[in-house]
């Protein structure tokens with residue numbers, strides 16, 4: 007479906023409001039071109055009309071005055087109605103699009119997010135939808151209005167005096183040509199200004215966020231020069247923009263006054279030989295004045311149309327991305343025992359490099375299994391497959407002997423608790439984060455869960471304890487603290503399968519001990535998988551699995567593995583220098 011069609015499909019439910027908006031626009035255009043005619047009548051039929059008695063002339067002028075006032079009031083209400091209606095329509099349609107878009111994005115598979123930086127996705131949902139809103143609010147009705155207004159003005163000019171219109175007509179092509187020329191240059195410099203501004207923004211974002219690196223490496227001078235160059239480019243493009251406007255505005259003024267002089271030049275003759283009245287000449291001049299605004303408007307709105315069409319295209323391309331396959335919605339929802347089995351699993355993120363190669367592992371309830379391996383070995387990837395964030399290219403993952411894809415993945419995810427390496431908390435309190443904003447879960451239960459993972463005194467140390475407000479995705483908490491909070495969540499929801507991906511940033515020994523103790527106890531009736539970086543934490547695991555280059559290379563208890571003098575031994579050697 008083309009962007010325009012799809013855009014229109016969003017407008018369809020409101021078609022009657024669009025019809026109303028267009029009717030209002032038509033009426034208001036008619037009202038808009040009334041004032042010069044009223045003044046013309048007042049001058050020619052009453053003020054300058056020597057053929058009727060003075061009293062009638064005065065009465066006529068008063069009548070015209072009242073009519074003028076009524077037109078002004080009508081114009082006010084029509085404009086108000088028009089602005090209100092189009093703004094309402096734009097906001098409503100864009101609200102619909104934005105909501106659908108967010109829902110859609112949330113359902114996209116992880117591979118989509120690997121390909122698209124979060125900034126770009128945010129731009130689609132915030133800025134591009136905004137551009138589309140402009141299409142509805144300003145363009146739809148004002149372009150229609152401008153076209154009708156131009157038509158109305160030309161008809162009025164011809165009605166007033168055909169000869170004068172013809173004599174003036176060669177000025178119109180000049181006006182239109184200069185407008186097109188101006189748009190061309192304006193667009194060019196505008197783009198230049200925007201690009202340079204974007205460069206400044208990107209540079210600032212990168213360097214203010216990374217200011218510590220700049221300081222540490224003494225790069226201030228170098229960065230100062232770089233910024234100076236970018237800022238200078240921006241400044242230059244602004245000056246260019248000034249030139250374009252500096253020439254265009256006065257030139258349009260010149261054309262306007264030229265037109266006015268022509269009206270007086272030719273008009274004076276016609277007044278003297280009584281072909282037209284003075285009032286008609288006045289109306290002629292007024293319409294000329296009115297003629298320029300809609301022309302300029304159309305030229306400007308044309309850009310907005312292009313802009314919003316480009317945005318609509320991008321939005322609808324995003325809509326075309328296929329959603330995640332969430333297993334079978336009517337499939338199995340609950341995990342009974344919690345036996346997990348990887349069978350001949352092969353996996354690659356990009357379809358080029360195998361990250362996991364023929365992995366076979368079994369995890370059973372009642373055991374604490376540790377997974378170790380050097381960085382980049384594929385440990386986290388293994389877990390990304392278990393909760394269905396990614397799908398393996400070959401092989402199967404079974405939970406209680408049933409393939410993952412046979413489950414209703416949405417429900418299954420709830421029963422597999424994953425505490426990631428780098429926990430992201432939502433804004434809200436710690437309480438909200440543990441019970442996932444479900445107010446039906448009482449506070450006591452949350453406290454109990456915190457007790458179970460030995461995190462109560464850590465939370466108590468925070469200001470307001472469990473009601474501590476999490477800011478900026480939880481960066482004010484240490485990574486160990488964040489992991490404990492998510493671990494408490496897993497306990498609260500009583501997940502059968504629990505995976506903890508040990509934080510890579512070193513957590514203090516005390517937090518580590520707490521996590522260890524909690525996991526040990528949880529493993530009594532759950533399947534607990536612990537991905538560990540520090541081998542000191544895996545010594546007591548029931549089983550240790552060693553991953554190397556995406557393959558399971560060793561398996562056993564700590565002592566057995568050390569005796570083997572293989573990969574595990576080497577890892578151990580590096581960490582403890584034995």
Ligand SMILES: Nc1ncnc2c1ncn2[C@@H]1O[C@H](COP(=O)(O)OP(=O)(O)OP(=O)(O)O)[C@@H](O)[C@H]1O
Nearest residue numbers: 120355356361380381382383384385386387388510
């Ligand atoms: N989203 C992704 N897209 C493409 N490649 C990825 C992605 N995530 C990880 N990789 C690559 O997959 C490989 C395995 O990564 P993984 O995160 O599983 O390692 P890990 O064993 O968890 O390492 P660490 O101990 O550092 O946490 C790495 O080489 C990494 O570069």
Ligand SMILES: [Mg+2]
Nearest residue numbers: 385386427507
């Ligand atoms: Mg990892």
